[in-house]
Amino acid sequence: MEKCYMCDRQATSREHVPPKCLFPEGKDMDGENHRSNLITVPSCDLHNTAKSRDDEFLMVSLAGIIGNNSIGYRHKFGKVNKAIRRSANKLLLATFKGKQRFYVVEVGPNKFVDVIWGTPDSERLKVCFEHIVHGLHFHHFGHTFKGRIKLHFAYLWSDNKNATSFRDLIKAKLDVELAGRDKFGENQGVFYYQITDRDQFDLYMFRLCFYGGINVHAAMIPEHADVQKDLAWMLVEGGIKTIFNVGDKKFEFN
Known part of the structure; x- marks a missing residue:
């Protein structure tokens, strides 16, 4: 039996690396599907299903950052915003530590976007990215x-x-x-x-x-x-x- 990519426990499922929720589906991208041939690795329950909330946290933390390409922005204004609204903004606020500042930025003639400035939850981000790096290492090197x-x-x-x-x-x-x-x-x-x-x-x-x-x-x-x-x-x-x-x-x- 396969062992988990993170530990010596027996694998019970496969985990997407990076999390699947970061990759937009065709239905949210006018038919553009960005979920083809995603990387998966064997995982135990502790290192897969138990961290589903961290996956959603990471999606909200990354998709709306200024400097992203159009895929990131479209994902932010589609699936990510839907998830934020379902949580009554709790998902968005959870990405920051302490107070946030809100701005409205003009990105074109009569086009504005809301921008939040604050200190990210770097410790939680660290946990998310450590899992991703461990998964990529297992996928790339086989151990x-x-x-x-x-x-x-x-x-x-x-x-x-x-x-x-x-x-x-x-x-x-x-x-x-x-x-x-x-x-x-x-x-x-x-x-x-x-x-x-x-x-x-x-x-x-x-x-x-x-x-x-x-x-x-x-x-x-x-x-x-x-x-x-x-x-x-x-x-x-x-x-x-x-x-x-x-x-x-x-x-x-x-």
């Missing part, structure tokens, strides 16, 4: 990942200078390392992923891309990896001005 995953949400804005520099640095490094590499996924307007080569410490990264503009980076640290402390990052953590170079780009910290 469960054992180790730590460090996530970076490249699409989130921060007013911290170091956080912004780190976001831009990681993006620049991945742009170089993944240039010309395969993009995996049958419905790439909704989702695709890429994987870097392993470095000398057996570390590697996944880049996940949703709706053409939402990037999530996952650093894979296998349990057997002997990770050395990097002097440059020790300087950054110590508050010392440090500059990293990627090609002709410079990224300053502190």
Whole structure:
């Protein structure tokens, strides 16, 4: 019998990775079907049916973000808004921590959209994306990942200078390392992923891309990896001005 993609329990079903609800159906997209050949992995009950609310949370969190492609926006104003209305806005408010601010933005002549600005529930997002990365790893390599995953949400804005520099640095490094590499996924307007080569410490990264503009980076640290402390990052953590170079780009910290 198959084992679960996340643990050593026996699999009882198959789980979609990423969740199926992120992929619009033809009936909601004027006949465009984005649910063909979705990735599935074997799952136990704990890691599939028990997290259905997290799947819906992730759908609401991602579909309406400014910068998405037209598929994301159409999904937001179709199925996602229906789900939000059914929950009396509870689904939408659950995506944020603390207070939110509401704006009306003009996107064209006499065309306006409502925009909500707030702090996302990053801990819950972390759980959602960890499940996705574990699933993709199982699908791609054929075995469960054992180790730590460090996530970076490249699409989130921060007013911290170091956080912004780190976001831009990681993006620049991945742009170089993944240039010309395969993009995996049958419905790439909704989702695709890429994987870097392993470095000398057996570390590697996944880049996940949703709706053409939402990037999530996952650093894979296998349990057997002997990770050395990097002097440059020790300087950054110590508050010392440090500059990293990627090609002709410079990224300053502190």
